[in-house]
Amino acid sequence: MNIQWYPGHMTKARREMTESLKLVELVIELLDARIPISSRNPDIDKLCGNKPRLIVLNKSDLADDKITKIWIQYFKGIGKDCIEVDSLSGKNVKTIGRVVQDKFKERNKNLKAKGIVSKPIRIMIAGVPNVGKSSLINRLSGRASAKTGDKPGVTRGKQWIKLGSNMELLDTPGILWPKFDDPKVGYNLAFTGAIKDEILDTAELSIKLIDTLIEICPESIVSRYNLKDTKKLAIEILEDIGKVRGCMLPGGNIDIDRAASIVLDEFRSGKLGRISLEKPNIK
Numbered sequence: 556m557n558i559q560w561y562p563g564h565m566t567k568a569r570r571e572m573t574e575s576l577k578l579v580e581l582v583i584e585l586l587d588a589r590i591p592i593s594s595r596n597p598d599i600d601k602l603c604g605n606k607p608r609l610i611v612l613n614k615s616d617l618a619d620d621k622i623t624k625i626w627i628q629y630f631k632g633i634g635k636d637c638i639e640v641d642s643l644s645g646k647n648v649k650t651i652g653r654v655v656q657d658k659f660k661e662r663n664k665n666l667k668a669k670g671i672v673s674k675p676i677r678i679m680i681a682g683v684p685n686v687g688k689s690s691l692i693n694r695l696s697g698r699a700s701a702k703t704g705d706k707p708g709v710t711r712g713k714q715w716i717k718l719g720s721n722m723e724l725l726d727t728p729g730i731l732w733p734k735f736d737d738p739k740v741g742y743n744l745a746f747t748g749a750i751k752d753e754i755l756d757t758a759e760l761s762i763k764l765i766d767t768l769i770e771i772c773p774e775s776i777v778s779r780y781n782l783k784d785t786k787k788l789a790i791e792i793l794e795d796i797g798k799v800r801g802c803m804l805p806g807g808n809i810d811i812d813r814a815a816s817i818v819l820d821e822f823r824s825g826k827l828g829r830i831s832l833e834k835p836n837i838k
């Protein structure tokens with residue numbers, strides 16, 4: 556399966572994003588803590604130019620804590636400010652306000668010297684579909700200002716949300732890029748829910764996910780599905796999972812599609828544990 560998803564609305568959203576960049580002083584690049592590289596738009600440097608940026612690793616509740624800490628060091632090592640948050644519970648979200656105010660200390664001091672007491676810092680939140688941009692905005696603003704949902708493509712237009720008198724946030728639709736050079740990127744985005752499920756082959760995707768989990772953390776599926784043997788093909792493991800979960804079709808065959816959906820849903824909702832699919836290449 557060759558995964559590509561770049562519908563027309565993303566071309567439009569990308570154009571709008573380029574336009575809106577002129578209006579903001581900071582871009583929050585929201586990445587998925589489980590796949591910080593795959594969820595990073597390869598065009599982001601070109602898109603943002605030298606606009607100040609803050610990298611925020613979201614869904615940290617679903618990622619391995621130790622690995623997330625290493626990712627933060629990795630980004631700091633390449634000169635990028637980076638923090639982790641969980642926009643579902645709100646954990647660490649307040650740190651963003653502190654980091655932003657700190658980044659703009661000089662700017663605020665200069666404004667004050669000119670007699671301007673407060674001019675809100677305008678911030679754009681950018682990231683792949685379903686990474687949690689709108690959820691983060693709602694957490695930061697303390698109200699349900701932006702529409703959220705557990706599928707990609709919920710936000711369709713840009714929306715400004717005021718955060719007291721200090722900051723104004725711009726929610727943007729999730730965008731991808733026209734071609735994933737490495738097929739692994741497409742899979743990682745699909746596993747984590749950034750790609751519309753309707754264009755994916757669920758069984759094939761789930762088999763790929765099983766292969767990946769067997770490689771990086773076999774215990775996650777062994778314990779969840781009481782697997783006796785994992786030294787077999789991923790399709791056979793998926794059949795075993797189907798049997799354990801009673802996914803049977805009339806006639807006694809295993810309902811592979813249902814079993815595949817179970818594995819994907821349970822991975823995405825963290826029931827298989829806190830799993831980071833990408834690790835940085837640093838000691």
Ligand SMILES: Nc1nc2c(ncn2[C@@H]2O[C@H](COP(=O)(O)OP(=O)(O)OP(=O)(O)O)[C@@H](O)[C@H]2O)c(=O)[nH]1
Nearest residue numbers: 614642685686687688689690703704708709710729
């Ligand atoms: N576990 C977990 N779930 C999260 C987190 N942040 C957001 N979500 C969930 O992820 C899903 C997508 O959230 P949204 O805020 O709609 O994502 P978005 O980036 O705005 O998506 P688009 O508008 O489609 O681009 C929702 O089901 C949220 O509840 C998080 O930190 N942890």
Ligand SMILES: [Mg+2]
Nearest residue numbers: 688689709710
């Ligand atoms: Mg949204």
